[in-house]
Amino acid sequence: MLLQKLSIPKDVKFKKIILFGCHAFKDAPHSTGKHIFRDYFDHLDKTIEFIKHKKDILWIFKPHPSRSFFNEDNFLNDYFKKKKLENNYHIQLAPDEVSNQSILQICDTVVTSSSTLGLELAAFYGKKPILSGNAYYSSLGFTFDCKSQDEYFNKISNFKNNFKLSKKQINSANKVIYILECLNYFTNFGNIF
Numbered sequence: 097m098l099l100q101k102l103s104i105p106k107d108v109k110f111k112k113i114i115l116f117g118c119h120a121f122k123d124a125p126h127s128t129g130k131h132i133f134r135d136y137f138d139h140l141d142k143t144i145e146f147i148k149h150k151k152d153i154l155w156i157f158k159p160h161p162s163r164s165f166f167n168e169d170n171f172l173n174d175y176f177k178k179k180k181l182e183n184n185y186h187i188q189l190a191p192d193e194v195s196n197q198s199i200l201q202i203c204d205t206v207v208t209s210s211s212t213l214g215l216e217l218a219a220f221y222g223k224k225p226i227l228s229g230n231a232y233y234s235s236l237g238f239t240f241d242c243k244s245q246d247e248y249f250n251k252i253s254n255f256k257n258n259f260k261l262s263k264k265q266i267n268s269a270n271k272v273i274y275i276l277e278c279l280n281y282f283t284n285f286g287n288i289f
Contacts, residue, residue, distance in 0.1 A: 102156070102188045110154040110186070111255050115203040116143065117213035118159050118172065131209055131229035132245050139209055139228055144179060144187070146249055151186045153253075156199055158190040158213075205259045207252060214239060218269035224259045226251050233272045238265040 119136040133139040140157075147155055159172050172189055181187050190199060196213060200206070206217045206225040210232070214225030218238045226240045228248050234241050238261055242248035251257060261269070 101191055101194060102185075104154070104185050104188075108185060111152045112204045113154045113156065113202055114252065115190075115199050115206045115213070115217075116140070116155055116157045117206055117208040117211045118157060119209060119211060132242055132248055133209070133228060136209060140175075142245070143207070143252070144181070147187065147252070148181075148184065150253060151184075153186065155187050156190050156203065157188065158196065158199065159192075205257075210234075215269060215272060218261060219266065219273050222261045222266045224257075224261055224265075232276075233269070236268055236272065238269045 118140060131139070133142060147153065157172060157176075176182065176187075176189060196216070200213070200217055200221050200223075203217075203223075205223055206213045208214045208225060208227060208231075209229030210227065214227060214231060215233045217223050217225050218233075224238060224240055226242065226248070227234055228242050230241075231239070233239065240251050240257070242251060
C-alpha cells in the first residue's frame with residue numbers, strides 16, 4: 097500500500113489526496129502557452145509555501161520521468177531538504193518504485209501546469225485535474241483551468257470541489273488521448289537540431 101510506503105502515521109486522516117505532477121524544471125516552461133506562475137519551479141515553490149501549514153491534505157510530489165535527461169535526478173530531494181520538509185508527513189515525495197497509476201487511483205486530483213498526468217487522470221480515472229497553465233487539453237470541460245494564482249490557491253484548498261467527472265467529460269478526455277496518441281504523428285525532437 098502506497099500510504100505505508102510513505103511512512104504516514106496510521107492515526108492520521110486526510111480530507112483529500114493531491115498528486116503534484118512535477119515538470120522537468122529546465123524543459124521549456126512556456127511552450128504550451130500562458131502560465132499563472134513564472135515557470136515550473138515558481139509553481140512548485142509557491143505551492144509548497146502555501147501548503148506547508150495546511151496539514152489536512154496529503155500532497156504527493158512525483159518527479160518528472162525525464163528528469164535524468166535534464167540532469168535533475170536529485171533536484172526534488174535536495175529541494176525538500178533545503179525547505180526542511182522531511183518532518184511534514186502531509187508533504188511527501190513519491191518513491192521511485194511507485195507508479196503514477198497507483199497514485200492516480202487513490203488521489204482526489206492532480207495539480208499540474210500542462211503535463212499529461214492531468215489528461216490521464218481525467219480519461220482513465222474520471223477525476224478532474226487542476227491546471228495552473230494552458231495545457232493542450234485545457235478548456236475542454238474536464239479540467240479546472242485556473243486563470244490567476246488566487247483562483248489556483250482557492251482550488252487546491254477548497255474541500256467542496258467536486259472532482260468526479262461525468263461520463264460525457266470522461267469520454268471527451270478519452271477522445272483527446274485518442275487524437276494525440278493515435279492520429280498524430282510524433283517525431284523524436286532529440287534530432288531536431
